[in-house]
Amino acid sequence: MNLRSVAEIENNKRVILRMDLDVPIEVNQVVDNSRLKKSLPTLRMLLDKKNARVVIIGHRGRPEGRDEKFSLRPVYLELVNLLEDEGDLYETVFIENIEDSDRLARAINTNHVVVVENLRFWKGEEENDAKFLDELVGMTDAFVNDAITVAHRKHASVMLFEKMDSYYGLNFIEEIEGLNKAIENPVKPVTVILGGAKEDKLKYLDEISKKVDNVLLGGMMPIFVEGKTMASNVEVAKLKDNKLDISDDSIKSFRKIIEKAGTIIWAGSMGKYEDEDNKRGTMEIAGAIAKSKAYSILGGGDTSAALRNMGLIHKISFVSSGGGVMLEYLAKGKLAAWK
Numbered sequence: 001m002n003l004r005s006v007a008e009i010e011n012n013k014r015v016i017l018r019m020d021l022d023v024p025i026e027v028n029q030v031v032d033n034s035r036l037k038k039s040l041p042t043l044r045m046l047l048d049k050k051n052a053r054v055v056i057i058g059h060r061g062r063p064e065g066r067d068e069k070f071s072l073r074p075v076y077l078e079l080v081n082l083l084e085d086e087g088d089l090y091e092t093v094f095i096e097n098i099e100d101s102d103r104l105a106r107a108i109n110t111n112h113v114v115v116v117e118n119l120r121f122w123k124g125e126e127e128n129d130a131k132f133l134d135e136l137v138g139m140t141d142a143f144v145n146d147a148i149t150v151a152h153r154k155h156a157s158v159m160l161f162e163k164m165d166s167y168y169g170l171n172f173i174e175e176i177e178g179l180n181k182a183i184e185n186p187v188k189p190v191t192v193i194l195g196g197a198k199e200d201k202l203k204y205l206d207e208i209s210k211k212v213d214n215v216l217l218g219g220m221m222p223i224f225v226e227g228k229t230m231a232s233n234v235e236v237a238k239l240k241d242n243k244l245d246i247s248d249d250s251i252k253s254f255r256k257i258i259e260k261a262g263t264i265i266w267a268g269s270m271g272k273y274e275d276e277d278n279k280r281g282t283m284e285i286a287g288a289i290a291k292s293k294a295y296s297i298l299g300g301g302d303t304s305a306a307l308r309n310m311g312l313i314h315k316i317s318f319v320s321s322g323g324g325v326m327l328e329y330l331a332k333g334k335l336a337a338w339k
Helices: 034-047 073-085 101-110 134-139 158-162 170-183 199-211 248-260 280-291 301-310 323-332
Strands: 014-018 053-057 092-095 113-116 142-145 165-168 190-194 214-217 234-236 263-267 295-299 318-320
Touching: 014 034, 014 134, 014 158, 034 053, 034 073, 034 170, 053 101, 053 134, 073 092, 073 113, 092 101, 101 113, 101 134, 142 158, 170 263, 170 295, 170 318, 170 323, 190 199, 190 248, 199 214, 199 323, 214 248, 234 248, 248 280, 263 280, 263 323, 280 301, 295 301, 295 323, 318 323
Parallel strands: 014 053, 014 142, 053 113, 092 113, 142 165, 190 214, 190 263, 214 234, 263 295, 295 318
Antiparallel strands: none
């Protein structure tokens, strides 16, 4: 997969930068800016180009229409702080209404960085309305996608590569290279572990089970597949009586498979790990992966948070920003974000 890098963009360009702005916020302040920091090298590279103008777009949460609880203004302020902390001083502005084309044009003409309000405030984003972002496209020269977490969604901002000269951010390319190690000639046997509480992970189960050696289902997955016939290489965990963690027998069985794995892909905790009484499954599986010599990939915010809390995140070979995009790429070998 050869993705055109942001480094190839010439000077004097007005660029749309699709970033992952969906960060946790409490009392109108960003409490975890790690996703923003991942895109800072791409943003700085663009701003270092002569006469550059950057329009940053993205989303936060799943609002139903305009909802100030999901405004990107706190994200904009955090991003400005990050730029200033590194000694960079730029003219910046926040635009509340992407449909106000006159103000948007003036903002691009007079600022280095323009951050646009949550695109999901408008139906055109998630409906992939062909005309939704046309005015912005007409004001700019190129599109850079550095939002790997939504690369599997056919939303208007993701699909801009179909309309204009397009490139990919440094973080996006790094993420794909990390995932490719588990997809292109992986060290076998390949083991996929699916857990957590989101049933939509299971839509990838059939395709994934055909491509890997073992699939282990924990978390809420055993409840979702109860009564269904599984492929022979899919092992469904037995749960404790309270259904909030996998059983000791399943922990032992999963550990044996993990010990033999050459590649491990994990998305979703084994139980309600934030509860002291229901964290053992997740801790044991995390410990087994940490001890393994296999190439390991971890995907999804909850799973990553669990391993950070355990102090084991550094034992993982590669941490992917998004669980959904990781599974989609593993299952289909492609994403919506490129041709």
